[in-house]
Amino acid sequence: MREIGVRCKPDEVLITTGAQEALDLIAKTFINPGDIILTEGPTYLGALQAFSAYEPDVHPIPFDDKGMRMDLLEEELKRIGKGGAKFLYTIPNFQNPGGVTMVLERRKRLIELSHEYDFMIVEDDPYGRLRYDGGHVIPIKALSDDVLYLGTISKIFAPGLRTGWIAAPKSVLSKINLVKQGTDLCGSSFDQVVVEHYFTDTPWEKTLQTFVKTYHSRRDAMLAALDEFFPKEASWTHPEGGFFVWATLPDYVDTSSMLPVALEAGVTYTPGDGFFPDGVSGKNSMRLAFCYESPEHIREAIRRLALVIEDRLELYRAFLEAGAL
Amino acid sequence: MKVAVLMGGNSFERKFSLASGKRVCEALEEAGHKVVPLDTTEDLVPTLRSERPQVCYSALHGKHGEDGTIQGLLEFLKIPFVGASASTCRDTWNKATLPAVLQSYRAANDQDLTASCPVGICLARDAFKDMGAATAIELFAERIPGGYPLCVKPACGGSAMGVHRVEHVEDMGRALLDAFTYDDEVIVEQWIEGTELAVSILGSGWDAHVLPPVEIVPTSGLFTTEARLTDGAVAYISPVRLGSLAPDEAQAQAIRAEIERAALEVYHAYGVHDLGRVDLIWDGAQAQILEIDVSPGMTEHSLFPTACEASGLSLSSVLDHLVSQYA
Numbered sequence: 337m338r339e340i341g342v343r344c345k346p347d348e349v350l351i352t353t354g355a356q357e358a359l360d361l362i363a364k365t366f367i368n369p370g371d372i373i374l375t376e377g378p379t380y381l382g383a384l385q386a387f388s389a390y391e392p393d394v395h396p397i398p399f400d401d402k403g404m405r406m407d408l409l410e411e412e413l414k415r416i417g418k419g420g421a422k423f424l425y426t427i428p429n430f431q432n433p434g435g436v437t438m439v440l441e442r443r444k445r446l447i448e449l450s451h452e453y454d455f456m457i458v459e460d461d462p463y464g465r466l467r468y469d470g471g472h473v474i475p476i477k478a479l480s481d482d483v484l485y486l487g488t489i490s491k492i493f494a495p496g497l498r499t500g501w502i503a504a505p506k507s508v509l510s511k512i513n514l515v516k517q518g519t520d521l522c523g524s525s526f527d528q529v530v531v532e533h534y535f536t537d538t539p540w541e542k543t544l545q546t547f548v549k550t551y552h553s554r555r556d557a558m559l560a561a562l563d564e565f566f567p568k569e570a571s572w573t574h575p576e577g578g579f580f581v582w583a584t585l586p587d588y589v590d591t592s593s594m595l596p597v598a599l600e601a602g603v604t605y606t607p608g609d610g611f612f613p614d615g616v617s618g619k620n621s622m623r624l625a626f627c628y629e630s631p632e633h634i635r636e637a638i639r640r641l642a643l644v645i646e647d648r649l650e651l652y653r654a655f656l657e658a659g660a661l
Numbered sequence: 662m663k664v665a666v667l668m669g670g671n672s673f674e675r676k677f678s679l680a681s682g683k684r685v686c687e688a689l690e691e692a693g694h695k696v697v698p699l700d701t702t703e704d705l706v707p708t709l710r711s712e713r714p715q716v717c718y719s720a721l722h723g724k725h726g727e728d729g730t731i732q733g734l735l736e737f738l739k740i741p742f743v744g745a746s747a748s749t750c751r752d753t754w755n756k757a758t759l760p761a762v763l764q765s766y767r768a769a770n771d772q773d774l775t776a777s778c779p780v781g782i783c784l785a786r787d788a789f790k791d792m793g794a795a796t797a798i799e800l801f802a803e804r805i806p807g808g809y810p811l812c813v814k815p816a817c818g819g820s821a822m823g824v825h826r827v828e829h830v831e832d833m834g835r836a837l838l839d840a841f842t843y844d845d846e847v848i849v850e851q852w853i854e855g856t857e858l859a860v861s862i863l864g865s866g867w868d869a870h871v872l873p874p875v876e877i878v879p880t881s882g883l884f885t886t887e888a889r890l891t892d893g894a895v896a897y898i899s900p901v902r903l904g905s906l907a908p909d910e911a912q913a914q915a916i917r918a919e920i921e922r923a924a925l926e927v928y929h930a931y932g933v934h935d936l937g938r939v940d941l942i943w944d945g946a947q948a949q950i951l952e953i954d955v956s957p958g959m960t961e962h963s964l965f966p967t968a969c970e971a972s973g974l975s976l977s978s979v980l981d982h983l984v985s986q987y988a
Contacts, residue, residue: 590835590838590839593838593839596673596822596842596843599673600671651786651789651790654793654794655834655837655838657795658795658796658798659796660798660834660837661834661835661838
């Protein structure tokens with residue numbers, strides 16, 4: 337934590353079974369039915385799933401290439417009033433699914449707004465170490481001790497070891513700890529010993545650089561392929577790290593409806609509507625993941641997807657021109 | 662016997678096929694057969710030629726499974742298989758053939774048919790993409806008796822994928838676009854209200870006999886793809902409740918007989934043999950045929966096994982009978 341600019345003591349850290357459990361514990365501890373939760377729109381599907389069990393009212397705030405829009409956040413906060421929001425959930429680095437990173441000025445503004453409108457900030461940072469371009473942006477937690485910071489070893493060591501953590505003020509952590517005891521008593525000591533050994537006794541930073549180099553080339557392959565093949569009507573984000581690109585098509589396209597056609601072409605993506613709480617917004621967007629395939633496969637996948645989209649756009653245009661949509 | 666069970670495939674219905682295939686394998690093994698489960702990978706033909714099964718059972722659904730592709734391949738390899746021939750499958754796969762097939766059967770047999778089918782229009786994707794058909798969407802209401810609501814569905818496809826009930830012309834564009842996701846031809850036809858039924862048939866020619874019709878009752882809304890996958894979303898009642906057909910028992914029995922006759926007509930009209938399932942709606946006056954399925958689902962929730970159970974037949978005995986005739 338110190339390496340990324342966050343000072344915290346051991347008793348301000350709770351180990352969880354992956355950051356996913358952390359999301360569920362936070363939701364279980366703090367959300368009452370009807371509570372307003374603010375998130376980026378779109379946001380991590382797993383967070384929406386974790387929160388939804390406790391029936392919050394999720395308000396998504398759009399982002400741009402600099403991260404969550406603070407002007408739109410402030411408008412929303414004025415509308416719901418001081419104390420109206422329980423917490424704001426953000427993935428500020430290489431956001432899932434958007435790929436965007438919240439710039440430092442907006443992180444500072446977010447903290448100001450959190451104090452002014454009295455809501456907690458939950459900062460989820462699974463990808464922070466996987467930066468390919470640009471400089472390190474200090475965590476929101478480094479700017480304010482009140483922030484609940486979620487970390488994980490999933491993307492830098494092994495997701496199967498299910499090890500994450502919450503760094504938070506002691507008063508907050510004590511509540512979450514009580515809830516965790518009721519959930520699983522405690523995490524797996526065996527897994528934690530393995531994790532501790534990895535980060536103490538092995539050249540993990542060198543290994544991490546191998547990961548970064550690999551993902552970097554895959555990111556570049558995807559962005560180059562998008563430039564080469566995607567139609568001019570499409571737009572997409574340019575992530576500086578992480579795993580994802582968020583592509584947006586004209587608003588008359590339904591990416592869920594288009595998915596079977598893409599699958600027939602041998603390529604898949606995640607339709608955008610699943611990343612919004614209403615399941616309707618984001619219908620013309622899609623998340624593209626570049627973490628898994630080789631650069632060659634990524635290029636071929638984007639080429640095929642572009643053909644599907646182009647064919648679909650031609651059909652859509654015919655309906656639009658006829659006024660039938 | 663050594664039976665190759667084909668399952669999975671690359672269609673939109675792959676997961677249904679895997680579930681069906683699993684159950685078919687279990688049922689055939691229960692009947693004492695040696696089962697070789699196979700997916701349609703590039704190794705399929707070499708594997709079939711090395712395994713040399715005595716017969717194939719295809720549990721593939723959708724494209725390649727029901728459109729004559731796998732049947733044509735098995736005919737080429739001279740491997741006996743349960744179910745309709747390749748050419749029959751090519752006809753049954755495209756629902757747009759139904760009116761013409763019924764008409765030909767009627768003419769060939771010089772008789773009126775019990776079976777009817779919704780009046781509709783089949784249009785190709787290119788007609789919209791390249792020829793401006795979208796400018797004439799308002800004509801559907803004029804061309805199809807009764808107008809809205811209308812049914813929009815892919816001409817080829819199953820499991821209700823891409824099927825829409827369209828209430829207003831404003832919604833027609835979206836429905837057509839979604840249906841074109843699944844096929845290059847789309848049918849727009851009358852939306853039929855009534856009692857939805859699935860009539861399963863076993864056997865061939867004069868020996869073909871109808872199993873008790875299954876009444877399909879979604880607990881809410883329509884019999885959609887999602888409903889088919891959701892436990893408790895649909896009730897399958899076999900045999901069909903007489904009260905769903907008519908208030909008078911004798912009249913209801915007569916209607917049930919008419920429904921079964923209509924299903925058999927479609928089965929014979931297409932030349933289906935061994936097994937099949939006819940989906941139809943009793944609209945209060947006629948049996949309106951929706952489609953015939955030559956590779957019916959075989960999972961615990963599927964309509965064909967439900968009908969078998971209602972007639973006191975185990976799936977194992979039915980499948981045993983079907984494969985054994987190729988011994």
